[in-house]
Amino acid sequence: MMKTTGFFCFLILLSVACGQDHVNQVPCPGVGDNAFQKNCIVPDLVAQAPKEVLKVQYLPSGLTLQNGNELKPEDVKDAPSAVQWTSTSYDGILYTLSKSDPDASSRQSPTRAPINHWLIVNIRGNDLSSGDLLMPYGGARPPNGTGLHRYVFMVFKQAGRIDVTDLRSQFSPTNRTKFEIKNFAAAHNLDPQPLAGNFYQAKWSEFLAVPAVKIT
Numbered sequence: 001m002m003k004t005t006g007f008f009c010f011l012i013l014l015s016v017a018c019g020q021d022h023v024n025q026v027p028c029p030g031v032g033d034n035a036f037q038k039n040c041i042v043p044d045l046v047a048q049a050p051k052e053v054l055k056v057q058y059l060p061s062g063l064t065l066q067n068g069n070e071l072k073p074e075d076v077k078d079a080p081s082a083v084q085w086t087s088t089s090y091d092g093i094l095y096t097l098s099k100s101d102p103d104a105s106s107r108q109s110p111t112r113a114p115i116n117h118w119l120i121v122n123i124r125g126n127d128l129s130s131g132d133l134l135m136p137y138g139g140a141r142p143p144n145g146t147g148l149h150r151y152v153f154m155v156f157k158q159a160g161r162i163d164v165t166d167l168r169s170q171f172s173p174t175n176r177t178k179f180e181i182k183n184f185a186a187a188h189n190l191d192p193q194p195l196a197g198n199f200y201q202a203k204w205s206e207f208l209a210v211p212a213v214k215i216t
């Protein structure tokens, strides 16, 4: 009798855990040791955690990403001054860099997510300026009252050069919504496991209330 009850409890627990699999939860039911797993970036944006930690630094503050540290929208309004992963010189491999917000308009209700904050393809070595810019950098503009959003940087290895002639027309800074980097990766033969990744979190600040401030 005890055994049977225990078994049913196990089944109920299992179904609860499985049911939450693809839902944005706060706190999320993240499973695993990697920061991307613990914070449900796996599976919200990608199926596998990055192999290495991406180094990202903003100036003039000097602030760096620390896998989920909270930064202010004013700190991240301009593109980071340094984005580094292990590839330093061009050895024939090209890379894609993306920044996504899976929490738009909020983590509880991500109906417009993921937001495409930055997308550069065909990067040689570590030199972002050598790549083809498909989506210009956007800082953090979480709406007032929507809590912390995750802003996720990932670098993917490409299998070859991506032809951007026809792709450019599909990307416009006026439409950043519902961009799934995992679908882009599959469509363009990127390694499905990011080579490197890192993320910060940010919530609304008074800085965003100033109408003169435009972040594109």
Ligand SMILES: *[C@@H]1O[C@H](CO)[C@@H](O)[C@H](O)[C@H]1NC(C)=O
Pocket (backbone or CB within 6 Å): 144, 145, 209
């Ligand atoms: C932001 O939200 C807070 C709390 O709801 C509210 O008191 C404040 O007026 C809002 N500010 C703006 C500029 O919307």
Ligand SMILES: *[C@@H]1O[C@H](CO)[C@@H](O)[C@H](O)[C@H]1NC(C)=O
Pocket (backbone or CB within 6 Å): 170, 175, 176, 177, 178, 179, 180
């Ligand atoms: C906006 O971008 C998304 C993702 O790239 C795309 O699926 C959607 O069709 C675009 N919407 C419009 C109105 O262009």
